[in-house]
Amino acid sequence: xxxxxxxxxxxxxxxxxxxxxxxxxxxxxxxxxxxxxxxxxxxxxxxxxxxxxxxxxxxxxxxxxxxxxxxxxxxxxxxxxxxxxxxxxxxxxxxxxxxxxxxxxxxxxxxxxxxxxxxxxxxxxxxxxxxxxxxxxxxxxxxxxxxxxxxxxxxxxxxxxxxxxxxxxxxxxxxxxxxxxxxxxxxxxxxxxxxxxxxxxxxxxxxxxxxxxxxxxxxxxxxxxxxxxxxxxxxxxxxxxxxxxxxxxxxxxxxxxxxxxxxxxxxxxxxxxxxxxxxxxxxxxxxxxxxxxxxxxxxxxxxxxxxxxxxxxxxxxxxxxxxxxxxxxxxxxxxxxxxxxxxxxxxxxxxxxxxxxxxx
Numbered sequence: 001x002x003x004x005x006x007x008x009x010x011x012x013x014x015x016x017x018x019x020x021x022x023x024x025x026x027x028x029x030x031x032x033x034x035x036x037x038x039x040x041x042x043x044x045x046x047x048x049x050x051x052x053x054x055x056x057x058x059x060x061x062x063x064x065x066x067x068x069x070x071x072x073x074x075x076x077x078x079x080x081x082x083x084x085x086x087x088x089x090x091x092x093x094x095x096x097x098x099x100x101x102x103x104x105x106x107x108x109x110x111x112x113x114x115x116x117x118x119x120x121x122x123x124x125x126x127x128x129x130x131x132x133x134x135x136x137x138x139x140x141x142x143x144x145x146x147x148x149x150x151x152x153x154x155x156x157x158x159x160x161x162x163x164x165x166x167x168x169x170x171x172x173x174x175x176x177x178x179x180x181x182x183x184x185x186x187x188x189x190x191x192x193x194x195x196x197x198x199x200x201x202x203x204x205x206x207x208x209x210x211x212x213x214x215x216x217x218x219x220x221x222x223x224x225x226x227x228x229x230x231x232x233x234x235x236x237x238x239x240x241x242x243x244x245x246x247x248x249x250x251x252x253x254x255x256x257x258x259x260x261x262x263x264x265x266x267x268x269x270x271x272x273x274x275x276x277x278x279x280x281x282x283x284x285x286x287x288x289x290x291x292x293x294x295x296x297x298x299x300x301x302x303x304x305x306x307x308x309x310x311x312x313x314x315x316x317x318x319x320x321x322x323x324x325x326x327x328x329x330x331x332x333x334x335x336x337x338x339x340x341x342x343x344x345x346x347x348x349x350x351x352x353x354x355x356x357x358x359x360x
Contacts, residue, residue: 269294
C-alpha cells in the first residue's frame with residue numbers, strides 16, 4: 001500500500017519534483033561561480049605577527065571618515081601591481097584613546113549611567129561593549145587600573161538570569177562566567193521588583209570587597225568601562241577593528257560593482273565573523289537604511305562570504321527573494337543590525353575589508 005501511494009504520487013508530481021531538483025542545482029552552481037568570480041584576489045597580503053603588549057596607553061589614531069569615495073567613480077577594474085616591499089614591524093595598539101591593558105583595550109567613563117545607557121554609550125565608541133573579565137589575570141589587571149580612578153563601582157558586560165555562573169552571560173553572547181567568576185560571597189542574585197528576571201553585574205574597585213563582583217538592579221547608576229580588541233595600526237584605513245581595515249563608500253552601488261571597487265583596494269566587500277564585529281559595523285552608520293554585505297546566500301543558514309571567510313556567524317532575520325545580503329540600519333520592520341536577503345542589483349552603501357597592514 002505504501003509503495004502504491006508513493007508510485008502514484010511520483011506519477012502525478014514528477015515534473016514539479018524534477019523542476020525543484022534542477023532549480024536547487026542551478027542555484028548552487030551559480031552561487032559557487034559568483035563566489036569564485038567576485039572573490040578572486042587582486043593583491044597579496046603580508047602576513048603580520050605581533051607580540052602581546054601588557055600595559056601601555058596610546059593616543060588616538062582613528063580617522064573620522066567623511067564618506068569620501070576615493071575609488072567609487074569608476075567600476076572598471078585594472079590589474080594592480082602588488083608591492084614587494086616588506087611590511088614594517090607591527091605592534092598591537094588601541095584606537096580612539098582606549099588604553100591597552102593585558103591584551104585588551106579599555107576606556108573608563110566615570111559618569112553615572114544605568115546599565116542600558118552605559119551600553120549605548122559604549123556602542124558610540126567604535127561599537128565597543130562593556131568590559132569583560134575571563135580569568136584571574138584580567139580581574140587583577142582591572143583592579144589595578146580602576147583602584148585609583150575615583151569610582152567605587154563600574155558596570156561589567158555580564159548579565160545573570162540565575163544563581164549559577166553558567167547562567168551569567170557576557171554581552172553579545174560571547175560566553176558565560178562558567179569558567180571564571182569572582183562574585184563576592186559566591187552569590188549571584190536574580191530578580192528585582194517590577195523588573196525582568198535578570199540582574200546586572202558590577203565590579204567593586206575599593207573597600208574590603210575590592211576586585212570582586214556583585215549583581216544588582218540594572219536601573220541603578222554607576223560608572224562603566226568600555227572594551228575593544230587591540231588592533232594593528234594602519235593609516236590607510238577609514239576604520240580599524242580587530243586587525244582588519246575597513247574602507248567606506250557612501251555612494252550607492254550594487255553588490256557586483258561594489259566588489260569590483262573593493263578589489264581595486266586589495267579588499268573584498270565586508271564579511272562579518274562575530275556578533276562583536278557586527279556591532280562594530282552597525283555603529284559606523286547612523287542614517288536609516290542598509291549596508292551591503294559580501295555574501296552569496298543559498299538558504300538562510302547557508303552563507304558563502306566572498307573573501308573566503310568561514311560562515312561562523314549568522315544574523316539573517318528575514319530570508320526572502322534574492323541571493324545577496326544586506327545589514328539593516330534602524331529600519332522599523334526588522335531588528336536593528338540584523339541581516340536580510342535582497343536582489344544583488346540593489347544599490348547601497350558599503351564597506352571594503354582587508355587585513356590591517358596590507359601593502360596595496
